[in-house]
Amino acid sequence: MTDTDAQTIVTRNDEDRRYEVHVDGVLAGFTVFRADARGRLHFPHTEVDPALRGRGLAQTVVREAMADAARRGETVVPHCPVVAKYLREHEVPGLTVEWPDQPHPE
Template identity: 35%
Template sequence: MSFLVEENPAKHRFEILVDDALAGFTAYIPRGEVGEVLVFTHTEVDERFQNMGVGSALIRGTLDQVRERGGRLVPKCPFVAAFIKRHPEYADLVVAEA
């Protein structure tokens, strides 16, 4: 099984493809200049792909991309917040909502 996480800026979300099928997404609201801060509001994984690590792979891939481009985030989505709590190496990406 191969995972691919990519941003879909038109829909304001990061999507995960599993073997070329859309398996889930995490939605955000951009804040600041050029998406400097992303407020993550909702994460969904298709029921066919639940309990397979797809959600965690989605969030890990998303956070890695946010970090690569120097962005920050507000984890309003409970799934994103819980992932960051379990993986404190991503805590430096979190900012308080203004």
């Protein structure tokens, strides 16, 4: 099976407070979020299984997470370098982004 044949799905896991990317039903990575007292979603960390790196999965999970946050009308605060880079390079229609004064340590 080639990478293009693999089924990639992104889901929101509210219990674990993260968006997850699954490849052929196996958890391949995630981006973590936490809501603050004002209801903003802070994204401090994104991780992909080392065995599956190089397939664009971090970008996939972040792209889908940002699109979902926009659909929900949520405000995103990007602390994670992966999330911040994605938002600097891509416009997400309808998404409100509040840039942090200081990056958040992972």
